[in-house]
Amino acid sequence: MKILAGNLYIKVILILFGCFISLTARGDEKPLKLLAVDFPPYEFETPVNGLKGFDVEVVEEVFRRIGKSIEVEFLPWSRAVKMVYAGKEKALLTCGHNTERDKNLYFSDPISVGTHGYFIRTDYPGPELKSLEELRGLNVAAVQGYSTQKALEELGIEHAIVRTDTIALNILLAKRIDFYYAAIEGNLFIANQMDITDEVM
Known part of the structure; x- marks a missing residue:
């Protein structure tokens, strides 16, 4: 992350x-x-x-x-x-x-x-981002209605919308998205419960 x-x-x-x-x-x-x-x-x-x-x-x-x-x-x-x-x-x-x-x-x-940030796969070869604006044009998702999704919407950044954090982490692993913009603390807990902490960062 x-x-x-x-x-x-x-x-x-x-x-x-x-x-x-x-x-x-x-x-x-x-x-x-x-x-x-x-x-x-x-x-x-x-x-x-x-x-x-x-x-x-x-x-x-x-x-x-x-x-x-x-x-x-x-x-x-x-x-x-x-x-x-x-x-x-x-x-x-x-x-x-x-x-x-x-x-x-x-x-x-x-x-x-809590803090907002993005998750990627550990094997993702792309660049490290420094700002939210840099997500523009990239393959990113956020959970519907969350403040992270609203922030992307307000900036006009195109993004996929999913129903839950778990779905987002699963489609990240499936390489259907490259970035998941989300709340860090909650998603670290979920990733731990899913036993995927070595696959996302």
């Missing part, structure tokens, strides 16, 4: 305005539903060794301290975002800022951090 300079991003909870107000004003005992995507090590759809993921556990503890509970529902990310934008659900966990999200959502304070 290669970190592209200037692409440090903040992992945050996104909460629609009025969510906390409605919980406290009505004394609602129903858990607050947070929509998320399986995104280890921040959120695990299936707990690993009893761990739910750093962000899930932090948010659970925050709500426990104010006497409330949460329910995390895992969906494909694009669907989760659309449901919150449409007002069908109140909150998302976890993602970073981008132009579209900043227009539609209120962000909590940061609770974790």
Whole structure:
């Protein structure tokens, strides 16, 4: 994996305005539903060794301290975002800022951090890139709806869109793409789970 300079991003909870107000004003005992995507090590759809993921556990503890509970529902990310934008659900966990999200959502304070960069096969003979712009014209993919995909879209960089990180890593290994632009930490964890850390970098 290669970190592209200037692409440090903040992992945050996104909460629609009025969510906390409605919980406290009505004394609602129903858990607050947070929509998320399986995104280890921040959120695990299936707990690993009893761990739910750093962000899930932090948010659970925050709500426990104010006497409330949460329910995390895992969906494909694009669907989760659309449901919150449409007002069908109140909150998302976890993602970073981008132009579209900043227009539609209120962000909590940061609770974790991550870095953006690209993955290549260890045998890829191409040049090392120094900036996001250098992905222009290359065979690159990103996960649909993620801030990495939105960044490529906003810059007008042509790219393949995939549904999950695992799919992206698999098509990278299959040589259907040469670059996978993504969150580094989560994808290193996934690559380790897939036992492919010696095949991608």
